[in-house]
Amino acid sequence: MLSPTMENALNQQMALEGYASFLYLSMASWCDREGLRGCAAFLYRQSEEERSHMLRIFNYINEVDGHALVPAISQPPHEFESVRSLFEQVYTHEKKVTASIHELITLSYKDNDHTTLNFLQWYVNEQREEEALMRNILDRIKLIGEGPMSLYYIDKELEKINKSQIAAEASEEEKA
Ligand code: FEO
Numbered sequence: 069m070l071s072p073t074m075e076n077a078l079n080q081q082m083a084l085e086g087y088a089s090f091l092y093l094s095m096a097s098w099c100d101r102e103g104l105r106g107c108a109a110f111l112y113r114q115s116e117e118e119r120s121h122m123l124r125i126f127n128y129i130n131e132v133d134g135h136a137l138v139p140a141i142s143q144p145p146h147e148f149e150s151v152r153s154l155f156e157q158v159y160t161h162e163k164k165v166t167a168s169i170h171e172l173i174t175l176s177y178k179d180n181d182h183t184t185l186n187f188l189q190w191y192v193n194e195q196r197e198e199e200a201l202m203r204n205i206l207d208r209i210k211l212i213g214e215g216p217m218s219l220y221y222i223d224k225e226l227e228k229i230n231k232s233q234i235a236a237e238a239s240e241e242e243k244a
Pocket of ligand 1: 085118162165198
């Protein structure tokens with residue numbers, strides 16, 4: 069049974085994951101418009117992933133007899149200064165999500181809520197992987213540089229990263 073504080077905090081976390089999904093969708097749209105197909109494909113997939121993170125919490129809350137509330141999601145920005153600044157914003161948002169997951173963990177210790185503590189471990193691992201991935205992308209963008217010629221190579225890199233993410237997910241699903 070969730071404490072009211074935990075139920076509310078998990079519902080808040082859903083809003084954060086939902087916002088990430090909308091933010092990355094908006095970023096994908098901007099990339100599409102800029103002709104950056106590799107970046108767009110990567111972000112469309114990330115957006116879907118965030119939606120699945122939101123639904124995982126949604127299902128958990130109801131499974132443990134709470135009430136999952138569909139969150140109101142604010143409109144994300146539509147314009148971005150550059151590809152580098154866009155991915156810096158992704159990384160910043162991921163760090164915010166990580167901090168929020170860690171707060172939920174602290175709360176589950178306070179509540180002596182082992183079930184939620186166990187449920188949250190998946191998110192701890194996921195956030196470690198997502199932060200590492202975004203740092204890796206930012207490192208590559210810095211190495212390639214950001215002139216008009218560089219955008220083509222950045223986009224190719226993102227296309228490669230996206231394909232390897234899809235392959236890794238497929239192999240995980242096979243194992244499951
Ligand atoms: Fe679900 Fe990337 O935070």
